[in-house]
Amino acid sequence: MQLIALDPGHFHASLVQQEQYPGVDTTIKVFAPAGKEVEQYLQQVANYNQKDSPKVYWATDVYTGPGYLQRMLQCERGSIVILAGNNRLKPAYIQAATRAGMHVLADKPMAIDAAGFDSLKAAFATAAANHTQLYDIMTERYEIHNVLQKALSQIPAIFGTPEKGEPGNPAVIKKSIHHFKKTVAGKPLVRPAWYMDTREQGEGITDVTTHLVDLVQWTCFPEQELDYLKDISINSARAWPTMLNKTQYAAITGETEYNAALQSVVGKDGLLPVYANGSFDYNIRGLHARITVQWDYEAPEGGGDTHYSLLKGSKAALLVLQDKEQQYRPTLYIQPVENSAAYTKILHEQFALLNKQYPGVALREAGDKWEVIVPAALIEVHEQLFARVMKRFLQYVQAGEMPAWEISAMLAKYYTTTQAREKAGR
Template sequence: MKVAPVAGSLLMAALLTACQSDQKKDDMIHLITLDPGHFHAALVQKTMFDGVDSTVHVYAPDGPDVQLHLDKIKGYNARPEDPTHWHEDVYLGTDFLDKMLTDKAGNVVVMAGNNRLKTDYIQKTVGAGFNVLADKPMVISAANFDQLKEAFATAEKNKVLLYDIMTERYEISTMLQRAFSQQADLFGTLEKGTPENPAVTKESVHHFYKNVSGSILTRPSWFMDVAQQGEGIVDVTTHLVDLVQWECFPEQTIDYQKDISLTSARRWTTDMTLSQFKAITKQDAFPDYLKKDVVKDSVLKVYSNGEINYQLRGVHAKVSVIWKYKAPEGTGDTHYSIMRGTKANLIIRQGAEQQYKPTLYIEAVDKNTDLEAALKTVLPNIQKEFPGVEVKKIAKGWEVVIPEKYKEGHEAHFGRVAQKYLDYLKAGALPAWEVPNMISKYYTTTQALELAKKSKSELATK
């Protein structure tokens, strides 16, 4: 059959347009949410993103966890100010993982939920050729550490990106602590420290009873089961260990076999009454899997607290996390951090004096040090990256004055991480240091848990 010249031209144009349309569609990011059980899964969708399809495919077992997730997304869609317009295409069934792997309805899988099977989910998902954005922790036991390493190797082989959600890198006082530590005229060089007086200390306090997106958070019962959520020493400390690496050795590759040496570690419980448990889970009784942790008088003991003392390239660091049930009225989660330099210390405090808002201070190591002169030298360098940042003299040194525009809440940081991940997807690669540093981070936390358990066992036998 012959095609008239004009008709042929129109046909070619139509085919070209169709191909361009398909290519444009292929360039889109199509999100999948797998078994959402933690509110962090919803926070990834608190904002919309350019180049991301508004339809999100959800695969999960039927139950309250996925419903709480979907309710949060509905809330973002219905809010009066800057509403989102996500459409959740939901599959519920016991075969949700196999169904997701077979359907291939998207190209980026978001994981935030029960951590017991997360490492297995990650390995199977990257093995099937999906990109993965996973909430921390990616692994909660030393037994599964090698499996996570294999998942990273598989991701590289399949040319997909496996990345975890490190929101604390986007907290402005932490960003500035890192930036000031790179100014040798002010900070000097990072001290080596000792186990008794580490060069870097990071401490965070969290609460089970919590307000998220304007309402009291309902936590799944398994959140209090360390076999499913993970102990505190391998959960929240993931952020702290990440920040030690990120601040002390920015954009440098950490080799866990050469650069990390554990000194000591410990773990302890937070006690929770049945009435407190009911208030945050909406459940009338402890489930059977928690009864192993319940002592007389119906008190649940949760190993949510932990401390790690270790060396990173010879620098002594200490990280610790504490979980309390509920913060006093008007307060919330808090963070304390110090980096000790040869000339000055950089300290983040977030107590009553700071109205529970993180505040960065610069204090001289030697009282004869002229910090004012040093600040005049380095402040223009800081202001190039953070316009508007100033300093003011106080009794003990200097306070960094941060413009309100930088003071985003924790929930907004999930959008920052997601956008950074989208940028990496567009570039086709993570920075060279990210994968080895993620592996090093999880080596530190999982080995610390083993050390803490061993230390407690040894104490019990003495």
């Protein structure tokens, strides 16, 4: 199988190259416009090749110049196109690749507005007709605290029955906080200027929320087909900007001046409004959920991106916290409705069984809650999870089909986020 990196403008494009895969050509074909973005991608791939392990060595066959997309479309049918970059361009790239009979593994989001969602629907139909696979990179399904939160929610003796919640009082709440200025693999991350333009990158309400909505579906309706027209409705939504000054913009992008496109939205005070923040309440099959994403300029000292996740059950709430109190490490708690001796006994009995599947997982009393102790052997850093997604995708490619629930989940997810954007008036 041939891998193709198409216009790799985001560092996620290289993360699937941290490993090599049986049956996959070790030469990656790269098609992109010339510039810093493709240079950074090639440098990162080269960095992986320089690691101690002899198991990873990628060669690259690179074309940068005019007509790069047309050149890419001349590659063999059945090639695998990796997409991570400008989100406004993704729908056209996905459409072109699927029409050419190629598989597509795309970084989120695959759609940033209603028009993009319509394009995505058409691409899934094209992929089905050409017997190819179209998939997005949902790394958070493999993060161990999310895995364990889902597993615990499937144990009635611990969780009980899922609460449905009500408008204004959701039963599921997910929030993540991110930062424009950050360090990746020990080096300051330089973002392209278009990343700060939500017309190119997409607004927060349709970007990072993709992961959060996916987790709601994956956790609460596992392997169930969803009908987005019948099962989903947006109750309320709002979006707001992070205001950046020129010094902060320069620290993020390496550019000393706003580009022409951004100049049109910069205020008289010289501040750039980046609509990276959003929140919405919605109903999915009677379950009330709230999704919130927030982008700050820079993380507090010792901190980084954070994740909050709450699931309410009749016997207990399951809570993932990641803040200063937890030293910014994700921590999973079980909050019993009634923390009785009988419930404690059941909890320990169930964890003895859970330990067979997740060795080393244990309980520790934490006031009126129970902390779930996760051994280091089960914890993988975020960058490692991309290979997990790649391996799952390759299984679908080799099988020649993808479960129907996966396709319905992607359509439901992007319908949710793009409809939330519409509801927010953005």
